Amino acid sequence: MDQTMPHTVATLAADLDKLGLSRGDVVLLHASLKSVGFTAGGTHAVVQAFLDALGPEGTLVVPTHTPDNTDPAVWQHPPVPEAWWPVIRENTPGFDPARTPSRWMGLLAEAVRTWPGAVRSDHPQVSFAALGAHAAAVVAAHPLDDALGERSPLGAVNRLDGKVLLLGCDHDSNTSLHLAEWRQQEPPRIRTGSSVRRPDGTSHWVTWTDVDPDESDFGRLGADFEATGAVSRGRVGSAVARMMRQRTLVDFATEWMVTHRVGANESAAHS
Template sequence: MSESLSQQVAPEQAVPEQAMPHTAASLAADLRALGLAAGDTVMVHSALRSLGFVAGSAHAVVLALLEVLGPDGTLVVPTHTAYNSDPAGWRNPPVPETWWPVIRQENPGFDPVLSPSRWVGALPEAVRTWPGALRSGHPQVSVAALGGRAAEIAGVHPVEDELGDGSPLGAVYRLGGKVLLLGCGHGNNTSLHLSECRQEQPKMDANGAAMRDPDGRARWVTWTAPATDSGDFEELGAAYDAVGPVSVGKVGNATARLMPQRDLVDFGTVWIREHRR
């Protein structure tokens, strides 16, 4: 390897203080010790840097998860595309109002195969592009699923029921799936949005995004859906951790939490009703 090339290897990853690199095999052992098992359906949220140095990076983490889940298990990750949204609502940063019509008209549109996920980490992108992975068709909050129940989870994703019972989150709920927080907190716990959608009179938001039709043409679509607000998810999650069946342990260097999604969502539904104003 040339000196110039060697300097480009993992430039963002400082070598952490650990005895040896983590591997797909060692991570699989950690996941089993945490309680993940063959045949499970699991929604994973992750911050890969928290794992420490992993030989093979995200590729090895996917291999570890698939090794534990086995052929009958299913790995689910968020592959959200928040950049495909109405520019009228952009704040970080905002864009000039004169740009809005151009952005809406010229956006190439969400394509389950081509549109990259963003702001959800490296692991979802690895799963999204994995052979055999299925991605749901929502233009903003899609998921990718890999394994035995992938079609049940990602096969149907109504635009207007983006995070509700008709979404992949609802499918994971019906299948008795689990949630794995791998080095991240409940602020990233997408399943809690299902608890928001189950409120009796949720606040509704107007949404817009570009969709790409099979013929390659893009079109702008609008819909209304329950508003989402993860601002109190850490507080909600801490309350759940105190009473719920949560398994906490180390996966690599990361603190990981594994919990039954159904129990979490039911708890969150009540908590939001009683605490959110």
């Protein structure tokens, strides 16, 4: 898209308003900052545009996941030698919401995480950070064994009737779809582990069992959801933006998975 003038806090906030983001909303943002295009003030300005659009009564939520703090036995991108596994488990600094940076979540998520007043959940693998009126409520509870379920920040956004905004990215980044996985009757489960920080500052490795996440069909699921007309599409800066009500998305995805995952698995078992 041609951009004759830089984007600004004001023009981005106006784009968000046109898309349907309102003052007082709770919004879970997934973003590719590069896709927004040149903005006067860079990352800082983009965050400020969201805060201006939401107002002091609104809440901005971002994923601040740490996939490098997982069991090295299952790493694939890239894998590491088996001899390294115990060294990694024993020496990785324990997750600390205040210190541990996110990984692969993008510059915008990191900017929100480190913004004055931001708070972050304490899950060592899939934490979320939030700014605004409901931020503390969103991140207050995040049990190890309900990473992306009802008791997680995703569940909190759902209870608050929040929105999901995909900014320059697609549904394979749409973390809320995992909430639908956790709602399945008997989802596949997996043993996992991470390094966590004790109150005295030392670290130790902990393990637990939770739902095994599967993003392989999120693109197809998202396309089917968009076909219902429930997604608001527009431009925020130079980025293609898709916004949707999280409850509508997750309810659709929950039923979709019953048909396309459970049904597909049963068909394969009887073939």
